[in-house]
Amino acid sequence: MIKRIPIRSLKVGMYVTDLNNDWIPHNNDKRRGIVRTDETIEKIKRLGVTQIYIDPSKGLDSIDGEPVHEVDKQNETLLQQAGGLAPHLAPHAALDEEMIIARRIHSETQSLVGNLMQDVKLGKAIDLAPVHELAGNIQESVFRNPNAMACLGRIREKDNYLLEHSVNLSVLMSIFGKAMTHPPDVLHQTVVGALLHDIGKILTPDEILHKPGRLTPEEFAVMKKHAVHSHDILASTEGIGELTLLTAAQHHERMDGSGYPCGLKGEDISVYGRMVAIADVYDAITSNRVYHVGMTPTQGLKKLLEWSGDHLDPELVRQFIRCIGIYPVGSLVLLESGRLGVVIEGNEDDQRLPVIRIMYHTRFRMPIKVETLDLTKPNAQDRIVRAVDPATYKIDIRRFLA
Known part of the structure; x- marks a missing residue:
């Protein structure tokens, strides 16, 4: 039985199944195996890991362990508590209408970010005018119906992660910032910061940036420099806003000081840095990449709750869940009837009762006529029983979101 133990209880001879450190960006450390030396334990501690998962059937046990099903039950309880909070955003436009506009904005924004990165690579200055225009378009789309841009955030290709991540992070920050009632100028600056947060990666060597295997410690040190590069590039950009710079510069900082580039702690991280850190981790862990199979949206939210306090701001995590829902757009859910459906819209009154696109019956193990169900x-x-993994039923949710 797999257990979660505090890092202080990790001993030589234990079998690690999960380092539980996906809050670390670009994390692809070896996750499994017998701990053979005290040096390995110290290395794991230096990563900022506070809790780790072991398999006592393959190594030593610990009296401090919690069974994994109990951990999941605790996380589910926390998630349902967050689900009791009334949603923040109410759509003002029909989803199918807004999807037409959102697709255009999404495509234009990806192209813009790609062009900006090429300009930086060639030593050109960043022209902020089109960035401001598209950031404004994203905000307007989110105001009309946040579900449209959120849907597009789930229709992604792992080989285009860098561009899609920047666009999706700006969407998440737009939804998050609006829910937190940030003034329009503040909201706009943070959305621009999210769009440009990874601009420094263009200065990371391709063999490291696109490496399909695990990064060596030396390569990871080079990768981490992208945060400094992003700060320096934006700081030298004429007309850049202070909050834009803060948002981009602090997206890898963590509450316990284990982040980078400055190792800031707690309140030393701006509220915008703490917000973008949550959105950045969520988008990263729920995305398929060359070296990483993404979690389901609901699994991702549970992990945010598990990492709250040590790494992420716990109150802001609750507010993030409040604005995207405990069953975010793109979640596959199992209903009491045995049917499966993809969440396509949240509910402005109760986030536990979204709009779902039904397409499969688990009892008959077969596809059924697609229909939309407003719970x-x-x-x-x-009613929803729980969120499930699309891979279990070999369902491509992207077919039902577009």
């Missing part, structure tokens, strides 16, 4: 309607007569 708030009296005739819905169905």
Whole structure:
């Protein structure tokens, strides 16, 4: 039985199944195996790991362990508590109408970020005018119906992660900042910061940036420099806003000081840095990449809750969940009827009752006629049991989001 133990209880001879450190960006450390030396334990501690998962059937046990199912139950309880908070955003436009506009904005923004990176690589200055324009377009789309841009954030290709991540982070920060009632100028600056947060990666050698295998400690040290590069590039950009710079510069800082580039702690990290850190981790761990199979959205939210306090701001995590829902757009959920459906819209009154696109029946193990189900309607007569992994049923959710 797999258990979670505090890092202080890790001993030589234990079998690690998960370092539980996906809050570390570009993390692809070896996750499994017998701990053979005290040096290995010290290395894991230096990563900022506070809790780790072991398998006592393959190595030594620990009296401090919590069974993994108990950990999941605790995280589920915390998630449902967050689900009791009323949602923040109400759509003002129909989803199908806004999707047409959102697709154009999404495509234009990806192209813009790609062009900006090439300009930086060639030594050109960043022209902020088109950045401001598209950041404004993203904000306007989110105001009309946040579910449209959120849907597009789940329709992604792992080989285009860098560009899609920048766009999706700006969408998440737009949704998050609006829910936190940030003034329009503040919201706009943080969205621009999210769009440009990884601009420094263009100065990271391709063989490291696109390496499919594990990074060596030396390579990871080079990778981490992208945060400094992003700060320096933006700081030298004429007309850059102070909050834009803060948002981009602090997206890898962590509450316990284990982040980078400055190792800031707690309140020393701006609220915008703490917000973008949450959105950045969520988007990273729920995305498929060359070296990483993404978690489901709901699994990702549970991990945010598990890492709250040590690494992420716990109150801001709750607010983030409040604004994207405990079943975020793109989640595959199992209903009491045995049917499966993809969440396509949140609910402005109760985030536990979203709008779902039904397409499969688990009892008959077969696809069924696609239909849309609004769980708030009296005739819905169905409820969500839990979120499930699309891979279990070999369902490509992207087909039902577009």
